[in-house]
Amino acid sequence: MSRDAGEFQSLRPHAADPDGAEAGPGRDRASARLDTAVPDLRPRGVGELLDLGFEVLRARFGTFVGVSALIWFPLRAAQPLLGLHRWMGPDAGEPSPSGLILGFVFNTSGSFVVAFLEASVLAILVASHLQGRRTSAREALRRGFSRLLSVGMIALLGGILTSLGFLCLCIPGIALTWLFYLAPAVCVIEDLGIGESLSRSFELAGRRFLPWIPFAGAAFLVGLPFASVTWFADDPNGRAWMIERLPLSASGFDWTMVAVSTLFIGVAGALRGVFVTVWYFDCRARRDGADLEARIARAGASWRAEPAP
Numbered sequence: 001m002s003r004d005a006g007e008f009q010s011l012r013p014h015a016a017d018p019d020g021a022e023a024g025p026g027r028d029r030a031s032a033r034l035d036t037a038v039p040d041l042r043p044r045g046v047g048e049l050l051d052l053g054f055e056v057l058r059a060r061f062g063t064f065v066g067v068s069a070l071i072w073f074p075l076r077a078a079q080p081l082l083g084l085h086r087w088m089g090p091d092a093g094e095p096s097p098s099g100l101i102l103g104f105v106f107n108t109s110g111s112f113v114v115a116f117l118e119a120s121v122l123a124i125l126v127a128s129h130l131q132g133r134r135t136s137a138r139e140a141l142r143r144g145f146s147r148l149l150s151v152g153m154i155a156l157l158g159g160i161l162t163s164l165g166f167l168c169l170c171i172p173g174i175a176l177t178w179l180f181y182l183a184p185a186v187c188v189i190e191d192l193g194i195g196e197s198l199s200r201s202f203e204l205a206g207r208r209f210l211p212w213i214p215f216a217g218a219a220f221l222v223g224l225p226f227a228s229v230t231w232f233a234d235d236p237n238g239r240a241w242m243i244e245r246l247p248l249s250a251s252g253f254d255w256t257m258v259a260v261s262t263l264f265i266g267v268a269g270a271l272r273g274v275f276v277t278v279w280y281f282d283c284r285a286r287r288d289g290a291d292l293e294a295r296i297a298r299a300g301a302s303w304r305a306e307p308a309p
Contacts, residue, residue: 019188041130043285046215053219053278055268064274065123067137069266071118075110075261076230080254082106085236107234108163112144115269116155116184120144123185123280128282141217147187153194178212179205185280204283206286210278219275223268226308229262 044052057064084107121144128135144151158180166173183201184193192200206211232238243253 019135034110037230041281041285044282046211048277049215049282050218050275053271053275056278057137057274058128059129059145059276060125061270062127064270065263065266067121067125067140068118068269068273069262070141071121072265072269073262075114076258078106078110079234079258079261080251081253083234085234085239109159112159113152116151116158117144117268117274119273119276120147120151120184120188122270123277124188126274126277127185127189127281130277136244144188146262147191150187150194150197151184151295153188154180154197157194157198158183173210178216181205181212181276182190182283183218184279189277189280203238204280204287206284210293215275215279219271223271226264226268229264233257238275 029041084104091247121140124143125137126139128140158176162173162176162180164173165171165176179202180198180206181201183197186204187194187197191196191199232243239253243250246253248256
């Protein structure tokens, strides 16, 4: 509204036609695309963050699950040869101390490294979606594997510390899980080194421990039914129980579970990767004002899309 000669008059937007429509159909299409295709990166509550995570997951579900399953496949394919059932359980006979150590190190350290690598690759895909870009699965894998050494070191360090923390009445383990939660996403999205990624993860975690508990807990529970299939099949006693009740030989069961567990853990990994990245951007919006940066960038893109008069 504007005051002129004692009267209030309505003001039209800049470059609008007399009917109130903005100039140029190109601007309308560009603005609509920018406003609706890209999720708003504003700070959200826990429920809104979970909704956003499912929205992002639906957008590229096949890509996320496929990438996650592809990353897990080598470790899953090694289970018939190096799984814990080879060293312990009803069919292992007399346990070998060296075998037990080998099986434990392979499965534990391998799972930590693969889980962090998977989270970093998915972070690239999810970050692109949230920022209004589209990155191919091939490019995300290339970028993720180029940071394999850094992500692997973060995974091993985080795995050792959090495991020790859980042995100390669980509370230190939960706190360390919270602090390391964003490290793989930070490493690949912000292209930082090992120490910088850890420091940045701790910084973004800030004082948001209490909101993180229900968010991470809900994300864990959603993926639990899929991950539990793999956990049960890897347990020597669980494996023996299923072999007794299924019309499959031991080797047939093992190789069937390679395919089944890879698919199921791919779904669980996709859920985990999406929710970690959504939490990362929420922390950035609260601490760095990333939501304001995104709005400015979108406004600039909308302005550039407007045709010249």
